[in-house]
Amino acid sequence: MIVVRKLQQHQQLNISYYLFILFIIIQSFVLVSLATPIANNNNYKQQQAVLQKREARDILNENFQIDLLENEIESGEIARLGINKLLLKSESVNQVGNPLYPGEYCEQTTFDFNSTTDCPNDCYSLWGQGSCVNGACNCTYYYTGEDCSVNYNPDSPTWDHMDCNHGGRYCPSIFGVDNLYRQCYCPPGWSGLECNVCESHNACMTTLPNATYETTCDNSAYVNELKYYSCVVTSAQVNEDLNNSTASATLQCGFPTKNYTNGEGVCSMNLYYRIHGSPLYFNCSFTDCTRNIAPGQIQVVTCENSACTPTTYCSGMLALFLEQVKTVAQFSCDQALNCSFYQAEIAAILPNITLGCSAGECNYSPPPIIYPVPIMYTNSLYVYISSGIGLVVFSIILGAVFLIFSFQEKRKQFVEDVHVTCELRFENISCVVSESRLFGPKHKKVILDNVSGVCPPGQLTALMGLSGSGKTSLLDILSGRKNVGDIQGRILVNGMPIGKNFKRISGYVTQEDIMIGTLTCREHLLYTALLKLPENMSKPQKMARVDNVLKELRLDHVADNPIGTPEKRGISGGERRRLSIAAELLVDPSIIFLDEPTSGLDSHSASELINLLKQLAANRDRTIIFSIHQPSAEIFEQFDNLILLHHGNPYYSGKATDSVQFFVNQKIQASKMENVKVHLKNPADYIISVVTDNSTQRLNNHSSSYQYAGSSSHHNRGEDDEIEQEKNVVNLNTIANVQEYATSFWTQFFVICRRSLLNYFRNPFLLRTTYFVHISVGLILGYLFWKLPNNLEPGCQNRFGSMFFMIALLSFGSITSLDLFYNDRIIFIRERANGHYRTSSYFLAKVISDIIPMRVIPPILLGSICYYMIGFRSGILHFIYFLISLVLTSTTASSMCMAISTISPSFGTANMISILMLFVFLLFDGFLLARQSVPGYLSWLVWLSFMSYGLEIPVVNEFNGLWIFYNPPNTQGTWADGLEFLTTIGANPNRLFTD
Known part of the structure; x- marks a missing residue:
């Protein structure tokens, strides 16, 4: 039995706890999905590099039988290991004199002058100045001499046999200007490895002396039409992989039409062994390029297609690698010309190529202004992180609210409401409101003035009076619905002041039957039951309650008919009014307030409704209070108690059957009894006519007439008083234990x-x-x-x-x-x-x-x-x-x-x-x-x-x-x-x- 009890207790745990746990799990999956793009973005280059390194290893192993191990790939040493093993393999091949490719022989990699060929000084082949072919030097275009050591420009006679002192790099003519300095310095106003980076406006003016626009030199990082970059490799890993030298590179990017987004750009890059240039490793060309300004004013040039060509220095070592270079390349520079180059296949052997550059471009028309780009704009990492933080904070707040409401509702021990017999007493109810005026002080208007009365259980109490007499205001104050104006007086239920729980034991039917017209009568009552009936009642029990109320209000024949909208006709006006009452009867209230329930109904429907209210009051000892304008004689006879108001003043409060005699004694003399008999055909009409007479005196709470009228309503109980007092003591405790709301949030x-x-x-x-x-x-x-x-x-x-x-x-x-x-x-x-x-x-x-x-x-x-x-x-x-x-x-x-x-x-x-x-x-x-x-x-x-x-x-x-x-x-x-x-x-x- 203990085990069964514990299992039952476990099953009764609030399901909201499990829903909250499920919510946290779902949020975790969402955060993981948000974090995935971040991880992918951060690890993309590493993953691509590993894949490309493995591809490079396979190429080396397949073509050159070099055994590179998996751990060597993962250690990031593929460039140096691959090149060194290739060189060792090449030396062994060279010993037997077998060429790797027709006409090409392996060359010494150490930069000394110990010849490895029959040619003098190896023709300075490591500098790219020439190559040894059949024992003789075959010099490149800009070199001559027996060992290709003499710089020579055939296009410029003044450069004939010019000796260079800066690494053997040739010094070409720039825009038709010859280099007259025999030390390989660039012409005045120019710099860079290839002397194509302008330094002054005057240098640019010499290129087009007849230009119609002012020619300027732009040294920013941004491409206008054709930008040249001269760079030094700052990546220690790349320089180490290239035999511990400080490498250099030149780049140029051009957008002839100045359209930076349609893929018309073309770029190229040369990678050199030394900081002064020469020898040249390889050169690449890139097409279908676009330019974008990223956050931080970083220029990003992205090219869709790549193609690279090795020089004789590389020989056959990296040729197969360079043949694989075909995919997207990206070159980026910030405003300080700190640049980087990335291409997936090249990154497999030379990862993380960072550059320190100088740049120059001669502009023949003003370049476009580069406006600041907000860093928050396209920073996807920021967006992901902020979105993730926002979701976490939202989850915590929502979860906290969820748990607070759940624990709060769990602490409430909902029990089914017990019907309580209630007597409603009110004393000296007054209400004063302030009327605003456009000019002058506010005017105070008295709505109710010291109204008192008693509404016994099991009886109908009518608040009667002409329009504007204060009936609805009194009804709203008694029901706890009115809080506007200065309200004075006391309202007691079984001798206890009303509180927040009063709405749970009372119901209020408004004058207008406002309902959702698309619902059926049964659905309207069912949704009301789900909201107002206790939480622990099962749905079948609530549906049974709905069926009982439908039968009690004689609505079972239209239970499944739609209520009706202005566009689509539904149930009749009398049925709508009974449906409004039925909605309040679902909770079996002790007190029911109705605001002019007969308004808008024909005499037959109005009489039927009052008879129904009379039955509802008698069946369950309900206290029913309603306002009414001027009832017929038939309806007036159904009243048990009457409270008569006129202009907010009380004129009668007591038994309805005694009201006529009360006013006869107050107003009519014996000589006029014949007229009284005529008026008594409809007592309500007679009473209204009397109170509208200015000579009629309002009731004074301290007058004997008022005390007499009131005594008949709540003091003629005889021997039942002591029993009722004991019953009310029990009812006070019952009312105090009623919760404000029957259902949870x-x-x-x-x-x-x-x-x-x-x-x-x-x-x-x-x-x-x-x-x-x-x-x-x-x-x-x-x-x-x-x-x-x-x-x-x-x-x-x-x-x-x-x-x-x-x-x-x-x-x-x-x-x-x-x-x-x-x-x-x-x-x-x-x-x-x-x-x-x-x-x-x-x-x-x-x-x-x-x-x-x-x-x-x-x-x-x-x-x-x-x-x-x-x-x-x-x-x-x-x-x-x-x-x-x-x-x-x-x-x-x-x-x-x-x-x-x-x-x-x-x-x-x-x-x-x-x-x-x-x-x-x-x-x-x-x-x-x-x-x-x-x-x-x-x-x-x-x-x-x-x-x-x-x-x-x-x-x-x-x-x-x-x-x-x-x-x-x-x-x-x-x-x-x-x-x-x-x-x-x-x-x-x-x-x-x-x-």
């Missing part, structure tokens, strides 16, 4: 969600229309703005215009939330006042069930359809930021309209205010009126306009980093970064995330 949340979604599915016209409009508009926009070019006009103009249209469409489309939320507001106020649910659970449920299907999914459909059709920037982050901006705009506009509808007295007022505010925000969104031209005293409207932020996000997301061809009429076009366009329209590129 999460139960309320899920019930409201299901009910709202069911309402959408039952009335799908608006949902279908919304989706159809957004899909159609997405297709139309994609067709009209198809594949926009990267130019000023129409590219920039149409890009900006399409974004403006989408923001405006989503903003004004949110007006549809006014009608939905305005009707729901009335239902919320009634159900919240009756204690159906918490405000927090209702709000969260509405966000999930209303905002997501109507304000989140439609803009996602719109943006997803037209984004790539229009030709916006590729890349998943750009696409995600664009969708986020649309969703935020839609939800913000919808939230604003909902807020307006909650404070507006009518739907028309809410509609007018919403449209006016949307037009103001549209005017100050930065498109119709430039931000720079807004007067200072109106600048706050720009900051207040949510459309300004909603438009700035996609504009910055699109134009920041986008190269645009500026092509104004009658002028020479030029390429520039999109930040210039952002500056023109006043958008701030640094506010992408803050917006």
Whole structure:
């Protein structure tokens, strides 16, 4: 038995704990998925290098029978090990005199002058100056002499037999200017290994002396048309792999049309053995190149195709490797010309090639301005990390809220409500409100003035009076629903002041039967039961309670009929009124308040309803209190007690049967008894006519007449008083133990969600229309703005215009939330006042069930359809930021309209205010009126306009980093970064995330 009891206790553990654990696990998977791109991004080069190293090892082993081991591959020593083993293998081949390739012989790798061939000084072959062929030196183009040691330029006679003192590197003529200095120095104004890096504007002017534009020398890192780089390899690992020398390199990149994004660029690179050049290892050419300015003002040149060629220095050692160089290459430089080069196949033998460079370019027209790029903009690592941190924080907060509510609800020991017989007594109830005036002080208006009375259980108590007499105000105060104005007096239930739990033992039926018309009568009562009946009641028990109430209110024949909407007729008015009462009877309340239940009903339906209320009061000893305007004689006869009000003053409080005689004694003289008999055909009409007579005196709480009338209502009990007092003591404890809400936060949340979604599915016209409009508009926009070019006009103009249209469409489309939320507001106020649910659970449920299907999914459909059709920037982050901006705009506009509808007295007022505010925000969104031209005293409207932020996000997301061809009429076009366009329209590129 102990084991069984423990198992039962274990099964009764709050399921929310397990749901929270499941939520944490799901979040962990999400974080892992977010961390995967980070790990992939950080380890991409390492993984690629390992793969390429293994491929290189296989090539070496297959072609040269060199045994490179796996651990040598992993240690990162493949370059030096491979080259050294190749050299050892080559030496053994050279000993027998077998050439590796026809006409090529292995060469000495140590830089001394001990000849390894029959040629003198090996023809300086290690410097790339010549090669030994059949015992004679075959010199390269710029060298001559028996051992190829003399630098010679056949194109310039003045360089005849010129000796170079800087590593044997030749000194070519630059732009037709001969080198007159016989020390291999570059001409004045030029520098670099190949003397092609300009140092001054004058040097550039000598190249084109007849240029019509001012020629300038640009020494920045950024390519305009054709940029030259002269670099020193700063990577210790690369220099170590290249026989412990300090290597050097030259690069050049050109974009002839100055279009940096369409893949028209061409680049090349030469890698040399020594810092002064010579010998040349290999040279590479790259095509289909693009240029991008990355965060930190780093220029990144990416080329899709690569091809490399070895020199005689490399001989056959690396030829097979270089044949594999075909894939993407990337060359990047910061503003200080700290550069790096990466190509996957080359990285397999020479990883992490970092360079310290100088650069120069002669510009014959002004280069485009390079605007700052926000570091936050494209830093995917930052985005992943911040998103991960945000998810963790959100998970912790949501989990904490989840557990708090779960533990709180677990501590509540829900028990089924026990019906309590209640007597409601109120004493000296007064209510004064302040009426605002345009001019002058506020005027205080008395709504109720010292009203007292007793409402016994098992009886009908009617609050009667003309319109404006204070009936509804008194009813609201007694039910705990009115808290406006200065309210004085005491309200007691079985002698105990009412508290928060009073709503659990009472019900309130409003004058208007506001319900969700798409639900059936049974569904309406079932959802009410799920919210108001105790948590520990099973669903079959709640459904049985619903069936019993339907039979009790004689609604079982229309149980499965829809309630009805203005567009679709449902049940009758009398049936709707009984359904409203049935919803309150589900919890078997001790006290029921009804505000003019016969209003809007015909005489027959009204009489039936009062008879039904009479039965409900007698069957379960319920205290039923209702307001009524001017009942018929038949209905008046059903009243047990009457409280008569006029202009907030009490005129009678007592038994209804004694009311006529009371006023006869107060007002009518014996000579007028005939007229009295006529009026008594309808006592209610007679009583109302009497109290409207100015000569009739209101009741004084201390007068004998009032005491007499009141005594008949609650003192004629005789011997039952002592029994009732003992019974009330028990009832006081029962009322004190009743909880404020019958269900937990999460139960309320899920019930409201299901009910709202069911309402959408039952009335799908608006949902279908919304989706159809957004899909159609997405297709139309994609067709009209198809594949926009990267130019000023129409590219920039149409890009900006399409974004403006989408923001405006989503903003004004949110007006549809006014009608939905305005009707729901009335239902919320009634159900919240009756204690159906918490405000927090209702709000969260509405966000999930209303905002997501109507304000989140439609803009996602719109943006997803037209984004790539229009030709916006590729890349998943750009696409995600664009969708986020649309969703935020839609939800913000919808939230604003909902807020307006909650404070507006009518739907028309809410509609007018919403449209006016949307037009103001549209005017100050930065498109119709430039931000720079807004007067200072109106600048706050720009900051207040949510459309300004909603438009700035996609504009910055699109134009920041986008190269645009500026092509104004009658002028020479030029390429520039999109930040210039952002500056023109006043958008701030640094506010992408803050917006």
